[in-house]
Amino acid sequence: MTSxxxxxxxxxxxxxxxxxxxxxxxxxxxxxxxxxxxxTSADSGDSARELLATGxxxxxxxxxxxxxxxxxxxxxxxWARQHCPGLLVLLQTGYxxxxxxxxxxLRKPFTAEELVEAIxxxxxxxxx
Numbered sequence: 001m002t003s004x005x006x007x008x009x010x011x012x013x014x015x016x017x018x019x020x021x022x023x024x025x026x027x028x029x030x031x032x033x034x035x036x037x038x039x040t041s042a043d044s045g046d047s048a049r050e051l052l053a054t055g056x057x058x059x060x061x062x063x064x065x066x067x068x069x070x071x072x073x074x075x076x077x078x079w080a081r082q083h084c085p086g087l088l089v090l091l092q093t094g095y096x097x098x099x100x101x102x103x104x105x106l107r108k109p110f111t112a113e114e115l116v117e118a119i120x121x122x123x124x125x126x127x128x
Contacts, residue, residue: 001040002029008036010119014056017041018048018063018076019092031112032062035119045071049079057084060122065093065105077103088126090118 004011015037019025025041032039040058042048046069048061061080065073077089094108104125106118 001038002033004036004038005034006036008034009116010123011036013059013123014038014040015060015062016048016051016058018043018045018061018067018073020044020064020067028062028115031115035116037119044069045073045076048076052080052083057087060088060090060119062090062092062119065091066095074103086126088122090122 013036015032017025017028017032017039019028019041020043022043025043029039029041037060040051040055042051044067045063048063049071061077063073063076067073071079073091073093077091081087081089089103090106091103092106092108092110104118104122106115
């Protein structure tokens with residue numbers, strides 16, 4: 001778990017980050033923590049499902065769509081929403097995905113500013 005920046009914009013919220021690329025996952029962990037999120041991360045949909053099944057539900061699921069294992073990001077998000085009612089979801093992809101229409105999607109590559117804007121939009125929509 002990555003400790004949040006207590007003066008970050010999203011302090012008080014938590015995120016489960018799911019990204020199979022180790023290098024990108026580390027960068028995103030630092031970015032999310034810097035903006036105030038308490039971050040737990042997983043390298044696959046399968047390991048993320050295990051974390052969600054045994055631990056507390058985060059505020060936000062931020063997941064890549066295409067990953068190795070039995071669950072892709074869309075399938076993980078659908079399962080997670082049933083397990084954690086009220087869970088907010090933001091998916092990321094570098095591909096033109098068609099199956100993610102029910103969730104917010106951030107297209108790779110993205111800047112830190114675009115990530116912040118996407119998280120703000122998801123949090124605002126979840127509190128409406």
